[in-house]
Amino acid sequence: MNSSRCFSLVALLLLLVVTVGAVGAVSVDRADMPDEGRVGADLTGTVVLTELFQNPSFEQWTLRGATELENVTWTVSVVDQAGNQLAQPSYDNQTFQHPVSIESGVATIRVTVTGTVPPIANYTYEPAESFRVARLTLARQGGTSEPIASYDAHHYTQASREARRAIDDARAAIDAAGGHQGAERTLESAISAYENANFENAVRLAEQARETAEQAQATQQRNRLILLAVGVLVVVAIVVAAVVYWRRTRTHSRL
């Protein structure tokens, strides 16, 4: 009794030390997550998790997932070392919990989330409106929880995208022109209209700003060209004058 108990005690202590001192999480092998989605459209994202019991080396924990997608279905595919699927439960709420145990022989978990892109609550130009596609965390019985991975995506409507594009174009035009006060002000109004969901106005104002900037740039280019032409003419005139002067002051031979 003495030696064997001693051994397991020591082992347990060791395990505890290792677990308490350990930092890190389950690693993401592969993630197929969209960057953006149109409001009301279907969206699917997949994450593959591996090294489920390395750091921290819990033998049992709970996989939690949360999403802002609507009409959502989570599919959790549990695969063992050999590649055999052990289980594939589905969950239909925005959040789910799935127990993970080393005894099940699980090596890889593939999490797929499918749903409808939620509507936009607040239009913001910058940062662009986004929603959470999936957030996965590792939870322990005691209450500790560690984040595994989190994926957000930008959502838009036809109108908001049009307006955003118009504003982006206007911004680019202003930058190309090297800045323009009037155009900037108009652009700010466009952004303000956008953020108030007044997309028609936003587009109109953005286009106005773009035109102003483009005109300014064209004028700038024209002026630069004129200056160049004048410069060339001046140089030519100086050269001609120098030649004429030199020829005139050069006297003919008297002999």
Next chain:
Amino acid sequence: MKLALIGFGQAGGKIVDKFLWYDQQTRSNIVRSAVAINTAKADLIGLDYVPDENRVLIGQSRVKGHGVGADNELGAEIAEEDIDEIQGAVDNVPVHEIDAFIIVAALGGGTGSGGSPVLARHLKRIYTEPVYGLGVLPASDEGGIYTLNAARSFQTFVHEVDNLLVFDNDAWRQTGESVEGGYDTINEEIVRRFGVLFGAGEVSAGDEIAESVVDSSEIINTLAGGGVSTVGYAAEDVDTASDSGLLSRFTSSQADQFEESSSTTNRITSLIRKAALGRLTLPCEIDGAERALVVVSGPPQHLNRKGIERGRKWLEEQTGSMEVRGGDYPLPNESKVAAAVMLSGVSKVPRIKELQRVAIEAQDNIEEIRQQSEANLSELVDDGTDELEPLF
């Protein structure tokens, strides 16, 4: 020497124009005033440098601006009639600033040939300044009428001016040249020679001063005594790059310097010889010339007294004259050395004798034709049988 040039006739006007061009290009300041006189309007318009107010058209009532057609007697008549108009242009000349008048004309034509002696006589009556003539003789192949004109004008002109400088086209024309090109070249030669002679004494501030300046009095004294004068000229390129003045004085040895000065002397004497014995403006025998003037011109480092002295002495021997003046005309910016020789009061001029011979022949021929003219015409018109009657 500051001159008032009066070009009479077409050639005279063109030569004066060329003088003005030379003056402008070289900044010699020889021509103080220039006038051009003609009976042909087109010739006056064709001038480039003579100021508009100094271009005088005479004889409008007689020939309506179309020239006299090589009739120098008519030319003389018109000059007499319109002498006041000519004087009007001469009034523009600042006479107190000039050293002499020169009347320039071609002696073979009509206007210049006939008008220049008239003008010379007029000017001599009014002004105290010397009045010289520069007469151009026609080439021998230009035809009888021109030679006749030239011979008669020469005889008259030489007695009206203080000295007649002559330029003979016959010695200077070259085959194959265009008419315009040929005259232009000749005019440039004339102007260059006289430019060196008359320009020698004109100095402005900053110019190099000659050791022995040839100013207007040298020229006037050479031409005093009247008669006919001719000018010779010779030039040679010199290497101005090798002599850098200060440095060469230090780096070249005594022997080098001696050699250099002797080659300079030799060059000058040989140029003077070439000028006197080469192509003169009026070809003639130089011995018997009453007075002479030699001017040597070029970069000052290539001129020396010894050379000019030797050359002058040689000229004295050749001409037999005791009045040979000489001087230098330093021009630092030139790349040549030139010698100009003026021989005044020449008397052995075969060319003039030849000119007169041809003139007499032409005159006889014209006279003969005139006499026969009536008879020839009758013969032409007469129908032989007296059957045709004239209309009235």
